[in-house]
Amino acid sequence: xxxxxxxxxxxxxxxxxxxxxxxxDITVIDRNTKLLAEMxxxxxxxxxxxxAANPEVLRQAGAEDTELxxxxxxxxxxxxxxxQVMYTLFRTPTRIARVRSVEYLQEPGLFSPSAxxxxxxxxxxxxxxxxxxxxxxxxxxxxxxxFAEGKVRLVGLRAxxxxxxxxxxxxxxxxxxxxxxxxxxxxxxxxxxxxxEGETVxxxxxxxxxxxxxxxxxxxxxxLRRSEKTYRRxxxxxxxxxxxxxxxxxxxxxxxxxxxxxxxxxxxxSERLTQTIVLHGDAADGDLLLEENIENTDVFIAVTxxxxxxxLSAMLAKRLGARKVMSLINRPAYVDLVEDTGxxxxxxxxxxATIGSLLTxxxxxxxxxxxxxxxxxxxxxxxxxHGDSNSSRVVGRRIDELHxxxxxxxxxxxxxxxxxxxxxxxxxxxxxHVILFxxxxxxxxxxxxxxxxxxTFV
Numbered sequence: 001x002x003x004x005x006x007x008x009x010x011x012x013x014x015x016x017x018x019x020x021x022x023x024x025d026i027t028v029i030d031r032n033t034k035l036l037a038e039m040x041x042x043x044x045x046x047x048x049x050x051x052a053a054n055p056e057v058l059r060q061a062g063a064e065d066t067e068l069x070x071x072x073x074x075x076x077x078x079x080x081x082x083x084q085v086m087y088t089l090f091r092t093p094t095r096i097a098r099v100r101s102v103e104y105l106q107e108p109g110l111f112s113p114s115a116x117x118x119x120x121x122x123x124x125x126x127x128x129x130x131x132x133x134x135x136x137x138x139x140x141x142x143x144x145x146x147f148a149e150g151k152v153r154l155v156g157l158r159a160x161x162x163x164x165x166x167x168x169x170x171x172x173x174x175x176x177x178x179x180x181x182x183x184x185x186x187x188x189x190x191x192x193x194x195x196x197e198g199e200t201v202x203x204x205x206x207x208x209x210x211x212x213x214x215x216x217x218x219x220x221x222x223x224l225r226r227s228e229k230t231y232r233r234x235x236x237x238x239x240x241x242x243x244x245x246x247x248x249x250x251x252x253x254x255x256x257x258x259x260x261x262x263x264x265x266x267x268x269x270s271e272r273l274t275q276t277i278v279l280h281g282d283a284a285d286g287d288l289l290l291e292e293n294i295e296n297t298d299v300f301i302a303v304t305x306x307x308x309x310x311x312l313s314a315m316l317a318k319r320l321g322a323r324k325v326m327s328l329i330n331r332p333a334y335v336d337l338v339e340d341t342g343x344x345x346x347x348x349x350x351x352x353a354t355i356g357s358l359l360t361x362x363x364x365x366x367x368x369x370x371x372x373x374x375x376x377x378x379x380x381x382x383x384x385x386h387g388d389s390n391s392s393r394v395v396g397r398r399i400d401e402l403h404x405x406x407x408x409x410x411x412x413x414x415x416x417x418x419x420x421x422x423x424x425x426x427x428x429x430x431x432x433h434v435i436l437f438x439x440x441x442x443x444x445x446x447x448x449x450x451x452x453x454x455x456t457f458v
Contacts, residue, residue: 001024001025001067001068001362002024002025002027002062002065002066002067002068003019003024003025003026003027003066003067003068003069003070003362004027004028004029004058004061004062004063004066004068004069004070004086004092005019005026005027005028005029005069005070005072006028006029006030006052006053006069006070006071006072006073006078006079006082007028007029007030007052007071007072007073007074007079007098008028008029008030008032008035008036008039008047009030009035009072009073009074010330010331010351011072011098011124011350011351011354011355012028012030012070012072012073013035013039014351014352014354014355015070015072015355015358016028016039016043016045017042017043018355018359018372018441019362020043020044020045021441021442022444022445023445024362026043026045026046027045027046027047027048027061027062027066028045028046028047028048029047029048029049029050029052029057029058029061030047030049030052030073031049031050031051031052033049036048036049046061048060048061051078052071052073052078052079052082053078053081053082053085055085055089058082058085058086058089058090059090063086063089063090063092064090066086066090066092067092067093067094068092068093068094068095068096068361068362069082069083069086069092069094069095069096070096070358071083071095071096071097071098072097072098072122073098076098076099076100076101076104079097079098079099080097080099080104080116080118082097083095083096083097083116083117083118084116084117087113087117088117094119094120094361095117095118095119095120096118096119096120096122096358096361097118097120097121097122098122098123098124098354099118099121099122099123100123100124100125100241102125102241105121105123105126119361120357120361122354122357122358124350124353124354125241125242125245126245127350127353127354127357128242128303128328128348128350128353129242129245129246129249131144131348131353132246132301132303132326132348133246133249133250134146134153135326135346136231136234136250136254136299138155138217138218138221139228139229139230139231139324140157140221140228141155141156141157141221142156142157142158142207142345142346143155143156143209143346143373144156144217145371145373145380146214146369147368147369147380147382147412147414147433147435148368148369148382148414148419148433148435150214151213151214151414151417151419152211152212152213152214152412152414152419152435153211153212153213153214153217154185154209154210154211154371154380154411154435154437155209155210155211155212155217155220155221156207156208156209156373157207157208157221157224158205158206158207158208159202159203159204159205159206159207159208159224160204160205161204163202163204163223163224164176164222164223164224165202165223165224166202166203166204166224167201167202167203167204168201168202169198169199169200169201170184170196170197170198170199170200170201170202171198171199173220173223176223180212180213180216180219180220181212181213181216181421182210182211182212182216182220182421183210183211183212183411183412183421183422183423184196184200184208184209184210185209185210185211185380185409185411185437186208186209186378186409186437186439187200187202187206187207187208187209188206188207188209189203189205189206189207190205193378193407193439193440194206195407196409202224208224209373209437210224210411211411211412211421211435211437212412212421213412213419213421229298231254231298231299231323231324232254232255232298233254233255233293233296233297233298233299234250234254234255234256234257234297234298234299234300234301235256235257235258235259235283235289235292235294235297235299235300235301235317235322236256236257236258236259236301236303237259237283237300237301237302237303237304237309237310237313237314238258238259238260238283238302238303238304238305238310238328239258239259239260239262239265239266239268239269239278240265240303240304240305242303242328243258243260243269243303243304244269244272244273246301246303247269247273247276248272248273248276251273251275251276252275256275256276256277257276257277257278257279257292258273258276258277258278258279259279259281259282259283259288259292260278260279260280260281261280261281261282261283261304263280266278266279266280279292283302283304283309283313283317284309284312284313284316286316286320289316289317289320290320294317294320294321294322295320295321295322296321297317297321297322297323298322298323298324299322299323299324299325299326300313300314300317300318300322300324300325300326301325301326301327302314302317302325302326302327302328303328303348304328307327307328307329307330307331307334310327310328310329311327311329311334311338311344313327314326314327314343314344315338315343315344318343318344318345319343324345324346325344325345325346326344326345326346326347326348327344327346327347327348328348328350329347329348329349330349330350330351332349332351334347335347335349352372353372355372356369356370356371356372357370359372359379366383366384366386366451367381367382367383367384368382368383368384368433369381369382370382372441378437378438378439378440378441379437379438379441379444380411380435380436380437380438381435381436381438381444381447382433382434382435382436383433383434383436383447383451384431384432384433384434384451385428385429385430385431385432385433385434385451386430386431386451386453387430387453388430391453392430392451392453393450393451393452394428394434394450394451395428395429395430396427396428396429397427397428398424398425398426398427398428399422399423399424399425399426399427399428400424400425402428402450403450404450405443405446405447405450406443407438407439407440407443408436408437408438408439408443408446408447409422409436409437410422410426410434410435410436410437411435411436411437412435413426413428413432413433413434413435414432414433414435415429415431415432415433434451
């Protein structure tokens with residue numbers, strides 16, 4: 001696929017890196033020559049220097065035969081105008097834009113073929129907020145991802161000493177979970193992927209990813225680790241777009257406090273969120289945290305625009321007794337650092353969360369959802385099976401008859417309203433939503449080929 005990426009920032013680089021490794025023809029436009037040079041040194045892509053919404057610059061980048069444009073510059077206005085230009089002048093089939101401003105997103109009438117012709121709006125703040133909310137909903141989870149419009153969830157957690165299934169074989173999970181089937185999709189032990197089989201023994205500190213119907217998630221989690229009390233007290237560091245969204249979503253069911261360093265922002269948050277306590281101060285101030293009973297706080301979430309401040313405040317909150325701490329971190333190197341030390345429970349990468357939403361619209365098969373996992377090394381995909389036994393490599397076949405690439409497993413199938421946890425004898429039918437886990441994302445192209453429909457299908 002010929003793809004034009006507008007913006008060479010962190011999201012643009014991450015998207016280009018992901019897509020360039022999947023045999024796509026990638027061109028990136030940006031006004032920053034240094035960023036473009038760094039991308040070209042590291043990736044097999046073409047770069048063009050210039051303004052991303054300028055028709056001549058777009059034409060120079062090959063806009064005439066571009067199949068997909070991904071506008072992720074730092075300017076919402078540039079992204080929106082660029083999509084308008086690509087549609088009006090070049091009739092680009094698919095147009096994706098990152099739009100961060102809530103004021104734009106609250107006006108759905110702006111985004112239509114007769115107004116601003118954007119096919120897919122990506123709001124990183126909304127994606128990150130939803131991600132955090134799902135983790136809060138499931139105490140003890142490291143990651144919670146939705147598939148099939150929420151019917152199925154993939155949950156990542158760390159097995160603890162004393163967990164019911166620790167030191168037991170995986171086959172015992174199915175025996176214990178009668179009426180609430182689940183499948184372990186992957187196990188990571190000391191950073192290394194272990195293929196989950198019936199005789200695989202779960203060890204303490206293993207990172208376990210399992211798939212189950214959403215209604216059964218809590219029960220399955222209780223088998224893999226000690227049950228945790230429901231969260232009640234939450235402190236959010238940062239009253240910006242993400243902090244505001246989180247507080248608004250949580251304040252009805254939790255006791256929420258927001259700490260904001262900028263007085264004007266703190267004032268705005270306090271005016272809009274009447275059920276949230278808003279404090280003007282520095283979240284990295286230990287005295288302030290102690291005054292606000294940080295030792296009795298269930299979750300501390302650092303989501304300011306300063307990732308160093310996020311890391312420091314989260315580490316301090318953990319040291320002072322917060323039960324669970326999360327930190328928004330942009331740089332992959334920082335994510336590795338804080339996760340390796342164990343001083344921050346969950347490092348949240350906006351890039352990885354955003355990339356999943358973008359990839360959903362890029363795959364060359366019918367894909368309903370894509371989630372990037374393990375710092376982008378692994379991936380979970382919801383692919384729709386089309387065709388029949390003559391035109392499809394998967395329809396009408398049992399899972400043990402499929403030639404799945406190494407490191408790829410099928411965790412669940414959604415058939416209408418029915419959730420089917422995949423086993424070796426499960427047969428795939430047309431229009432099934434098939435949820436796959438890829439330990440190595442380099443196998444994506446093989447999965448795409450597996451689900452492509454032959455020319456006999458009408």
